[in-house]
Amino acid sequence: MYSKVELYNEPEKKMEQMVELHYSEMTSFQHSFLCGLIKEKKPRKIVEIGVSAGGTTALILQCLKMLNVEAEMYSVDLMKRWYQNEKYETGFAAKKMIKDLKDKIYHSLLVGNSIPFFLEKIGNNIDFLILDTTHTLPGEYLDFIVSLPFLKEGCVVVMHDTIENHLVCRDTEVATKLLFDVVRADEKYYMWEEKINLSGLPNIAAFKVGKETKENVRDIFSAMTISWGYLLKDREKEKYRELIQKNYGDEYTLLFDRIEILQRNTYLQKQILEHYGKQADYLKMKWKREKIIILYGAGCYSDLYYQWATLNNLRVDALVISDGQEKVSEYDIKVPIYFLSDLPYKQEECAIVLAISKQYYQLVLQNLKKAGFDNIL
Numbered sequence: 001m002y003s004k005v006e007l008y009n010e011p012e013k014k015m016e017q018m019v020e021l022h023y024s025e026m027t028s029f030q031h032s033f034l035c036g037l038i039k040e041k042k043p044r045k046i047v048e049i050g051v052s053a054g055g056t057t058a059l060i061l062q063c064l065k066m067l068n069v070e071a072e073m074y075s076v077d078l079m080k081r082w083y084q085n086e087k088y089e090t091g092f093a094a095k096k097m098i099k100d101l102k103d104k105i106y107h108s109l110l111v112g113n114s115i116p117f118f119l120e121k122i123g124n125n126i127d128f129l130i131l132d133t134t135h136t137l138p139g140e141y142l143d144f145i146v147s148l149p150f151l152k153e154g155c156v157v158v159m160h161d162t163i164e165n166h167l168v169c170r171d172t173e174v175a176t177k178l179l180f181d182v183v184r185a186d187e188k189y190y191m192w193e194e195k196i197n198l199s200g201l202p203n204i205a206a207f208k209v210g211k212e213t214k215e216n217v218r219d220i221f222s223a224m225t226i227s228w229g230y231l232l233k234d235r236e237k238e239k240y241r242e243l244i245q246k247n248y249g250d251e252y253t254l255l256f257d258r259i260e261i262l263q264r265n266t267y268l269q270k271q272i273l274e275h276y277g278k279q280a281d282y283l284k285m286k287w288k289r290e291k292i293i294i295l296y297g298a299g300c301y302s303d304l305y306y307q308w309a310t311l312n313n314l315r316v317d318a319l320v321i322s323d324g325q326e327k328v329s330e331y332d333i334k335v336p337i338y339f340l341s342d343l344p345y346k347q348e349e350c351a352i353v354l355a356i357s358k359q360y361y362q363l364v365l366q367n368l369k370k371a372g373f374d375n376i377l
Helices: 010-015 019-023 028-041 055-067 092-099 139-150 175-182 211-215 217-225 234-248 250-276 280-288 300-311 358-370
Strands: 045-049 071-077 105-111 126-131 151-160 187-189 204-208 292-296 318-321 337-339 350-354
Touching (some): 010 019, 010 028, 010 055, 019 055, 019 092, 028 126, 028 151, 028 204, 045 055, 045 139, 055 071, 092 105, 126 139, 139 151, 139 175, 139 217, 139 234, 175 204, 211 217, 217 250, 234 250, 250 280, 250 300, 280 350, 292 300, 350 358
Parallel strands (some): 045 071, 045 126, 071 105, 292 318, 292 350, 318 337
Antiparallel strands (some): 151 204, 187 204
């Protein structure tokens, strides 16, 4: 069976009247579970990935103060502003607590980038890691992979929202539970959480990193083939890849590359099915038969079709927009943009993909017909 930890609720009791605690997105049980692990393990180097308002950050710092331990803590968040209200900075609820820290406790708030951008600055010997970000793959799962080489043997990894997919009815939010189930670990901590849901199954769990965790990393990489809920931006992808190359070598870098391509193509195909109304393979078959392919539009939908076409070695010759529109695109699309009246191709040679919002279809189709363009894929 799973290991248990003695719950430690004194830090929460101490903070009950403090506004900082109200911004934590954990329940009282989850606070006591987290603080119980800190009390038992007395970590020296804590990394928290996912800060939000900083309510949980404040609780951890309060716990460290009460235990009178010497520790350093790094709180990392991709967002500079609080995702629920951009008027506030990320971590704002922990600012007062940070100012009142004792000399024994060092805290650093690192925002504006994901964890791979900060790991080398934070350094090795991390002995307590908290994962609480998107809950959607790749999310915390990939964060753990790049963090693992920096973790000390015996490091405790805490994962929040392990049944979030059931609580919010979003099937994609499985990253932390998947990690908990796949990882090999010396100990796994999983305790009933009554009064929070009908099942009593906990929305928080933890495991202790051991020698076997790093020896069986193959299975952790392999499970990344499960469908992702979002794509990595190019800059972010390259940073994750850089750390995988440095710490895992060529074999795992190649595996990551192939999984990322698979995920990118699947994600784009799902978006095309939703927008185009038919499977991407059907569109690909039609696309390959044409001499010249024009994407109508210069926004998010043209970026979607352009990315998919590039990944599948399909040609895109140009973007076209209505006469009088601003001829710019915020996306990295390496083909020219023309006004409809300036297209340098014969109408009969062009096949056009409507890469625009569906509400404009009829108007655009009328304009294309007037201009002599009849081949709409």
